[in-house]
Amino acid sequence: MPSPPPRRRAAFCCPAFSAAVFIGYNSGATARTVCVCPKWSEGNHGLERFHTMSIAEEPAKTETPELKVVSDATCTFCGCVCDDMELTVEGNRITKAKNACVLGKAWFFNHHIENEPEATVDGQPSTYDVAIERAADILYSATYPVTYGLSDTTCEAQRKAVAITDWIGGCLDTTTSVCHGPSGMAFQGVGEVTCSLGEIKHRADFLLYWGGNPAESHPRHFTRYSLMPKGRHVPRGRKDRTAVLIDVRKTKSAKAVDIFLQLKPRSDFELAWALRGLIRGIEIDPSIEQKTGIPLETLTDLAERMKQARFGAILFGMGVTMTRGKHLNSEAVLSLARDLNKYTRWVAKPMRGHGNVTGADNVVSWSTGYPFGVNLARGYPRFNPGEYTTSDLLARGEADAALIIASDPMSNFSQPARDHLAKIPVVVLDPKRSDTARAAAVHFTTATYGINTPGTVYRMDDIPIPLRPAFDSPYRSDLEILTAIEKRIREKQFAAAGVTSD
């Protein structure tokens, strides 16, 4: 049995154990990262690659490292969660981000340390302890609080937010509810024929992008996961794949595909239903063209091509979920993929937006049984989108306090929801001073996940990926702040019950 490596500064968490070594200083140095998990020598506790992953060689012992290179870092801007970044860090700035797309570069280059107070209370700079006390007071005193956001933080912090919401009997919701929440509802209705992005890369010879513009929203999806890469069963990459885009706009993504079908707005459901019929051999009325803008002959040809594919993937965006029909649109698209499995292999995957919105779905699901829009007021979880979802709770004026983590509903919710949010006490955790943070009773400036803090995030295909932070932040992590709030709430609850927390 080999000897364990010497323990050094822990900078990210191994999922099997919470301590690992992260080394990476001085340009030109060879890089290495070594896990010091007690099971490391077994090499098989779920993630062997943790023990061989490379970052930086042992640092020269200097007091002030001038340059650091972090290999295999993870970008958490979008749901692609690309984990092949090579970051050059100078002080508290990332100056190079090799392999990053245009969005990833903007993410890495603009999350440096800002000159903001650690916390504010009622808009004024505050000490951390005072802010924690006030935040705990607000949440403890509320009768119908809502916890919202969570798509831009780690799974560890998400788990803590679930615990807080459970203790205070609130509603638990994430940005999924205004993203692919309708798809989450559809999964429960018709199921999800799914796979990893790795399977799509290696197997998919037919790609149907629907209601999305990956060229601009997920720039590396084409090149790293779906359209371009060479795979085991598609050795010539792009040449072995047929790609179709269905959208109401002829976006930049249209240039990348073989066939672009311009759909009339608000007819996604009708199109998916017509394709389902054609695939089953059911006669479809030619008037489908008037509804969808796409001739019946074109749809018949598409249906036939889809049946002849060896492995097809529908990758659908929020053009499906955000438009009229919502979860029924998603159900129709998911059903189409399901039906095709009578003839060949097809999957359907939502294109997820935020870096860890998929993690939010996972954490909330394995904690409560439901992915979003969960009410915990009765001591057990209840799921009801439209009732327990944040947009509704605020627009109807029901929530009397809010805990918002890494989200900005004050600038992207409906006006009735914003109006109510401005009336209630709100606790906000955000690295930036957003509109929501500015209106908050308590705002904590936080370290940025993935850049400053370690943890776990989920890629859009539900694959967990570790974060390798680039540099330390003077601000606390979401996890640390939420842990402190939870502890203080529990102390108040124990005190009210006349027992000690010990």
Added chain:
Amino acid sequence: MAVEFILIPGRTSRQGTTLNEGKYTDGYKEEVSTLLMHPDDLERIGATAGDQLRVWNEHGDITVTSGLDKGECPPGLVFISYGDCSSRLMGGETHGSGMPTSKGLDVWIERVTSPGETAE
């Protein structure tokens, strides 16, 4: 003259990059307050690129800058980068889904001739 259109808010590359630079930067504010229209539609409302437009529906009323769409939008369809302006045109009703209708919004558009006035 006010004309009815279908509005599609959505993500763009510039919206994503300027979002990271900051929501209070000129770049972000410009990106999320520029409405892209087909040239024929601009002509229909008597506007040219750069004009101020009033956009409204039963949920909200915003003023944005007109921009010339480069072949993405068919006539009758207009586009704006998702953000504060587009969200003000969403209603609070989610039809039991948790999701306000955020794309495919019916809106009216007219050119603003001077601050506080419309072409009417």
